[in-house]
Amino acid sequence: MNTYEASSSLSPPKDAVAHKGQFYGVYLLCSQSPDLRYRGKCYVGFTVNPNRRIKQHNRGRDFGGAKKTSNKGPWEMVMIVHGFPNNIAALQFEWAWQQPTLSTRLKTFNELKRKRPRESHFDYNFRIVSCMLCIGPWHRLPLTIRWLEVGYERDFLEPLPKQMQVVSGKVAITASQRKLKSLEQPATQLWTPECHLCMQRIVQPERSRIGCLNATCCLTCHIICLANYMLGDEKGHYIPVTGVCPLCETTFTWAALLQRKRTLQKGGGCEEEAYGDELSDMEEPPDVNSDIEEVPQQNEKIYELSD
Template sequence: MQVEVVEDFFGVYLLYCINPKYKGKTYIGYTRDPNRRIMQHNRGTWAGGAYRTSNRGPWKMVLIVHGFPNNISALRFEWAWQNPTKTIRLQHLNLKKIPRKETEFQFKLRILTEMLRVGPWYRLPLIIRWLEKDYYEEFPTERIPPEHMKICHGPIKSRNIKKPGQESSSSSTHIECLLCSNYITNCSSKLTCLNPECDLLAHITCLADLFLQPGEFVPIQGNCPFCDTYLKWGDLIRKMKGCNNDIDVSDNLNEINDYSEINDNQVNDNSDEDVISTQDKEFVDNESKWLLEWDNDNL
């Protein structure tokens, strides 16, 4: 099976233990490099694995949710998935313990399906990727993720984009935005239409302004101002980042500061080498990509 390469990767994963002594145990974590992360978990804490998974493997990374705009967004999702009884987003479920009819794995999947359908996550263009087909379970019809989210299968490889200042000057562009007539000086802020025959070139902010509906901070969908093709905002962002080039145009973020458990500390490292999980270590990178951070007052 072909490995899909995703740029600027931020993911929250679910591990499943296949050790007979601990079989059925699960672990939720955050990573920028899923292939390296699963090796760390299986090698132990000496290799950067988490304390809770050390000496209990082997583990399999069966599912990963990605498409988060930055690690702040991903880490908040991770914390809520780990702590469904504490997050205010899931209080309506009245969760206290795992029902007897559910395994720990099924319980974690049920929590995930609920999280994907409540704010602020239901607005994000997330991808739910099954990495191990033997563990795949269909979402119940009453808890199917929003239509703009994708459910897919197969391996993945991350390729993280260099931060500003690390790129060579030759990578900059001076293309005219066809919406505001100003130059697009950074490739990471340029959007193009999914229709290969369309000439649209625009700043991400210019197109967002056209797609935004009253009361929204981040768009979900809209029609191309040039060819009138129906476009999903998440598909445009994924194309801008160099992934999902097989998007069918015919098929066609509001993340808010929410959890006090995660500190807003600047981090200069662009990897997750020192980042285990919010269960093991607090970590946040305040650098905003295509997502704007909003105060709780904007909920």
């Protein structure tokens, strides 16, 4: 089965970019590391399950945590912004919060370009998000800004748009939201990246995954999902010509994207580096249990007997 057969046999996921009622959140982590090199550092990420996500960050990269947070914790999830209509809106918010100097919405705000001298990482990130909530396109969304750690709670610098609410306390994901997620992620599958557009696993990433031309953008998605996204309403067309990245809004041609994918593949193991791991909200790999540990011992015995 090659990529294009796979693509044509799959109808575009109907709800690829919106699961009604699904939870999409963008959170801020602060490091509580005893090591002063990391203490107070911040990390912005996207998740559909904050309670699971914080555990992954604190258990390290092997358990689905991001490379940037591995061994630099423990991390506290201090706030989360949720209520996005779909994962793309949340991912765009995440990307802009992470990259205020590159975001088309934020790069005109000179005061957000860097952390001020003596300003804490938290204060800097809070300043960025305070600004974001008051400008387009985000100021129209009915977002909830949730404080998860009382110690960090503070007033916003500007009054927030009326339809937004500020609350404190843990996120309670409803049973129906959990059910949606579990349908997407069969527990028996191994740990694989997730597509930013349909949020399903990319089972054969070497064949069916594509990223963005912008080297700083972490977009990762199924080829078919990005093609459908770029085609938009152009029914009757099967191959897009040009489009805009759903995350960083870089304009590119489809040919250039495919060329980049071929170059990465020829280069061997560079693909993982090129896509990064920070954005993916991944399922934990199965826990190693005692049954698995016993297997090598049995094998050793077999070899001894056959000698």
